[in-house]
Amino acid sequence: MKHKRVTLFAGHYGSGKTNAAVNYAFALKNEGLEVTVADLDTVNPYFRTKDSEKDFAEAGIKLIASEFANSNVDLPALPAEMYNVVFDKSRYAVLDIGGDDRGAFALGRYTPSILEENDYDMLFVINCYRPLSKNPEDTVEIMREIEAASGIPFNGIVNNSNLGPETTPETVKDSFEYAKSVARLSGLPIKLTTVPDFPCFEGIEGFGEENGELLKMKLQKKII
Amino acid sequence: MAEKVLMKGNEAIAEAAILAGCRHYFGYPITPQTEIAAYMAKRMPKIDGTFLQAESEVAAINMVIGVAAAGGRVMTSSSSPGISLKSEGISYLAGCDLPALVINVQRGGPGLGGIQPSQSDYFQCVKGGGHGDYRNIVFAPASVQEMADMTVRGFELADKYRMVSMILADGTMGQMMEPVSLDIPEQKKYDKPWAVTGTKMERKHNIVNSLSLIPEELEQQNFDRFAKYAQIEENEVLYEEYMMEDAEVCVVAYGIAARVAKNAIVAARAQGVKVGMIRPITLWPFPKKVLNAAADKVKAFVTVEMSMGQMIEDVELATRCKKPVLLCNRAGGMIPTPEQVLAKINEAGGIN
Numbered sequence: 001m002k003h004k005r006v007t008l009f010a011g012h013y014g015s016g017k018t019n020a021a022v023n024y025a026f027a028l029k030n031e032g033l034e035v036t037v038a039d040l041d042t043v044n045p046y047f048r049t050k051d052s053e054k055d056f057a058e059a060g061i062k063l064i065a066s067e068f069a070n071s072n073v074d075l076p077a078l079p080a081e082m083y084n085v086v087f088d089k090s091r092y093a094v095l096d097i098g099g100d101d102r103g104a105f106a107l108g109r110y111t112p113s114i115l116e117e118n119d120y121d122m123l124f125v126i127n128c129y130r131p132l133s134k135n136p137e138d139t140v141e142i143m144r145e146i147e148a149a150s151g152i153p154f155n156g157i158v159n160n161s162n163l164g165p166e167t168t169p170e171t172v173k174d175s176f177e178y179a180k181s182v183a184r185l186s187g188l189p190i191k192l193t194t195v196p197d198f199p200c201f202e203g204i205e206g207f208g209e210e211n212g213e214l215l216k217m218k219l220q221k222k223i224i
Numbered sequence: 225m226a227e228k229v230l231m232k233g234n235e236a237i238a239e240a241a242i243l244a245g246c247r248h249y250f251g252y253p254i255t256p257q258t259e260i261a262a263y264m265a266k267r268m269p270k271i272d273g274t275f276l277q278a279e280s281e282v283a284a285i286n287m288v289i290g291v292a293a294a295g296g297r298v299m300t301s302s303s304s305p306g307i308s309l310k311s312e313g314i315s316y317l318a319g320c321d322l323p324a325l326v327i328n329v330q331r332g333g334p335g336l337g338g339i340q341p342s343q344s345d346y347f348q349c350v351k352g353g354g355h356g357d358y359r360n361i362v363f364a365p366a367s368v369q370e371m372a373d374m375t376v377r378g379f380e381l382a383d384k385y386r387m388v389s390m391i392l393a394d395g396t397m398g399q400m401m402e403p404v405s406l407d408i409p410e411q412k413k414y415d416k417p418w419a420v421t422g423t424k425m426e427r428k429h430n431i432v433n434s435l436s437l438i439p440e441e442l443e444q445q446n447f448d449r450f451a452k453y454a455q456i457e458e459n460e461v462l463y464e465e466y467m468m469e470d471a472e473v474c475v476v477a478y479g480i481a482a483r484v485a486k487n488a489i490v491a492a493r494a495q496g497v498k499v500g501m502i503r504p505i506t507l508w509p510f511p512k513k514v515l516n517a518a519a520d521k522v523k524a525f526v527t528v529e530m531s532m533g534q535m536i537e538d539v540e541l542a543t544r545c546k547k548p549v550l551l552c553n554r555a556g557g558m559i560p561t562p563e564q565v566l567a568k569i570n571e572a573g574g575i576n
Contacts, residue, residue, distance in 0.1 A: 072340065132267075
């Protein structure tokens with residue numbers, strides 16, 4: 001996948017946007033690009049890109065996040081530094097957007113600059129194992145709501161269908177039909193399909209062109 | 225078995241409640257349980273249910289009283305400070321003998337506290353919280369699956385015994401995502417001849433009320449209620465025993481603390497320490513008998529709690545202080561590490 005300067009990950013609450021964004025940022029860095037990760041989540045005070053703060057620092061990835069993320073202060077604030085994402089065009093930017101339309105409203109502030117520069121991928125993260133986005137019609141409805149809230153039309157899909165620690169290659173393959181329907185209903189291509197870094201996925205290099213490129217994901221949180 | 229879905233603990237509670245026939249939800253947002261309200265707001269209008277964000281927690285619990293009095297399956301949810309506000313209403317539900325499900329996804333306290341997970345509302349939920357002689361059936365789920373299963377069971381027992389069931393979870397349980405099977409069995413319908421559903425001029429008025437000005441009658445109501453509670457203590461205790469067959473140290477922990485403790489027990493067993501766990505799934509009724517029986521076999525107990533030590537008092541009471549009970553705890557929103565629990569297990573193992 002040819003990378004745009006700005007890549008945005010948005011989607012249904014709990015669809016895996018943060019994990020996808022974090023892993024995508026590492027993939028860019030591994031290609032030798034200068035990357036900034038921007039945490040635009042104003043909805044959920046937990047499970048943030050900030051969980052990966054240390055890994056980002058070690059890899060030389062810049063993180064822009066609210067100083068209140070992952071703290072006890074449940075305050076939906078974004079730092080002024082966030083504007084660097086649209087103004088500093090020398091770096092690639094990966095944006096992690098909050099869940100659903102409620103989470104996407106915060107993006108609206110940066111929408112005019114992103115549209116004007118016109119070098120972005122707005123990716124819709126989907127997981128057919130999430131109960132409110134189990135069928136393609138409901139999923140596309142959520143997609144339209146996010147587009148209305150953020151003012152940016154999606155141009156690609158990330159199939160992140162998974163069952164957490166119980167994800168197997170079958171879990172992923174069983175989601176292809178669903179992902180294809182979402183693609184057909186929305187008219188958008190599947191740009192990425194994700195798999196976790198579990199032993200059962202060793203050796204899998206891709207699922208064919210129609211499922212996009214493979215993004216191997218290291219999970220952020222240790223399972224208790 | 226039904227196909228699995230990936231859910232947050234909070235969402236699992238909401239969906240399980242709907243599958244169990246709950247069509248009325250009243251609440252007020254508070255982290256870390258807001259997903260319950262958000263989920264209900266999305267789903268209830270699609271299934272002819274009622275989602276109402278009340279003006280306060282106090283208003284929400286009084287709406288619960290209304291639906292419960294009319295015979296409906298009804299729930300509310302909050303987190304620690306919000307449960308304090310609801311406590312008056314919970315006592316009124318008890319005084320009116322009304323069934324309802326109340327969810328507490330605990331956060332650190334006291335006061336406004338913080339938004340990180342905690343178990344410091346044990347006293348509040350297990351011992352009462354509101355005024356008067358009453359009990360709630362209190363469930364302590366330790367997985368997203370149990371969040372769903374205990375929600376269904378909570379409604380069931382609330383209807384069966386005409387009282388409040390509570391789910392005592394914590395911020396971690398509410399926020400964590402796990403695969404869950406929502407294979408909800410057919411719900412038994414309980415007749416509610418006491419409900420205020422309109423007389424249709426065919427029967428006498430039903431009155432739902434917690435006011436009683438004749439002390440002899442009020443005393444009798446208390447006696448009757450406690451006879452019911454004795455039955456529940458006999459029949460509804462739930463717990464899990466883990467590696468207890470040859471255990472010399474017994475860990476007692478519930479909810480997320482029990483999951484941390486399990487990791488520590490596995491590590492301790494690998495070092496040759498004979499340790500097991502009794503995990504209460506109902507905190508009231510408390511698994512007194514199994515703990516008392518264990519006290520005749522083990523050297524010591526360790527309670528693992530995310531509080532300054534609250535359940536430890538019930539363990540000491542249940543075991544009649546026959547063996548030492550050590551406390552392994554964190555507070556204020558912190559979670560104990562398996563290493564901390566392991567050290568305490570080893571300390572308990574060294575007791576002679």
